[in-house]
Amino acid sequence: MRKNMREDHHEYLEITYFTPSEFEKAGNVWPIRIGHNIAKSNYHIGPRTTPYYYLIFVLEGQGTFIQNNQTFLLGKGDMFCLFPQVTHEYWTIATDPLHKIFVAFDGKQSLHLLERIGLSPYSPHLSGTATERAISFMWDFIGAVGEGERQASDLTRLHHLYRVFDSLSGIHKPAATPHKRALTWLQMGLAYMQIHYAEGISVERVSEHVGVERTHFTKQFSKTYGVTPMQYLQSLKMNEAKLLLEQTAYTLSEIASSVGYPDLFSFSKAFKKQIGVPPTLYREQNRSN
Missing domain, CATH: 1.10.10.60 (Homeodomain-like)
Known part of the structure; x- marks a missing residue:
């Protein structure tokens, strides 16, 4: 367990918050926060909504994820997204707690960026698609902005965010949208x-x-x-x-x-x-x- 993780009643968590610069907000996408957590057996989030987009990778463990009236089983290597103002809920299997790494972001092109890696509001979960390379880049992102480092610039934050997406784009076809057609x-x-x-x-x-x-x-x-x-x-x-x-x-x-x-x-x-x-x-x- 990393030394910067703090404990609360249902998880161990390390998280870093960002205040986007004017340069970031003038662009298409900017990060809001990044972190990772280890769930306790009673871990249960929601039902609730978020004002941002959350891209989440499952590092270990099992759980259940519900969004847009769809239910998905979570397992190691899965990738899923919380979409803003859409009710979601997820929880861990008590005997195999979830360990996740995540980044929250916003911006007018956020949805298009997610579609390039195969995620959409109608298909918010992909099984076994969180590559080792993408996860490694997420850890690099945390290391670059974490406590003890000099304050990361807005360009550093954008560099790491886009590097994660770039490592995943082209690997997955855009998410099929039969639900949208229906x-x-x-x-x-x-x-x-x-x-x-x-x-x-x-x-x-x-x-x-x-x-x-x-x-x-x-x-x-x-x-x-x-x-x-x-x-x-x-x-x-x-x-x-x-x-x-x-x-x-x-x-x-x-x-x-x-x-x-x-x-x-x-x-x-x-x-x-x-x-x-x-x-x-x-x-x-x-x-x-």
Whole structure:
């Protein structure tokens, strides 16, 4: 066990958090955190959602993973991904605890980057595909940014992140999407919004994605889900904004950009209208210890 691992009630964990630079956020993808853990027998995560993408490799052990109403058995060498704003749940087999290494990241091209290694919201798990080379690069990443090293630059972080993906791209064919073809256009629109809401997408763009005229899309979506597509997009943005205000030290401008608003003024105005208080006051009242 590595010396920097800390213990809590259900795992041993070593993790490093990053605050992305302006250079990183101007790009396509940037890392948020990296780490690894050894599960205890009672390890159980979720059901819950994440505001980021998490790429996870199983180093040892067995468990179960549920996402998008699909269930997967986890084993050594497996690779799986947690997609933002999609409910997930996973746990270990008590007699063979999971040992995982993971990296969380964000950015407008995150989904495309994952598709290049065979992962998608409709196919979030690949069995036996975590190569030794990719895992070695993950350990290199942890070593480069871990405690005791000089502060890693944004270029160092990006270098290590892309090196992991580069080692996996080309090995796997893009994930097949029979589930996507089987989904109704309404479900496809819902899933598209859950993945891309932070990119400033419009209802018109969503309706174009599913191949339906905007007015018809809005009418049927509202009838099926009880809210308009615009209201649903707003709720996705506000839910992530609240999480970021509660759990991070990001500035309000960084949060505005992270949830798809062009500037701080429009974000603050929308947040106060939806939540009832300005984002600064919400953070003061709800900040995690």
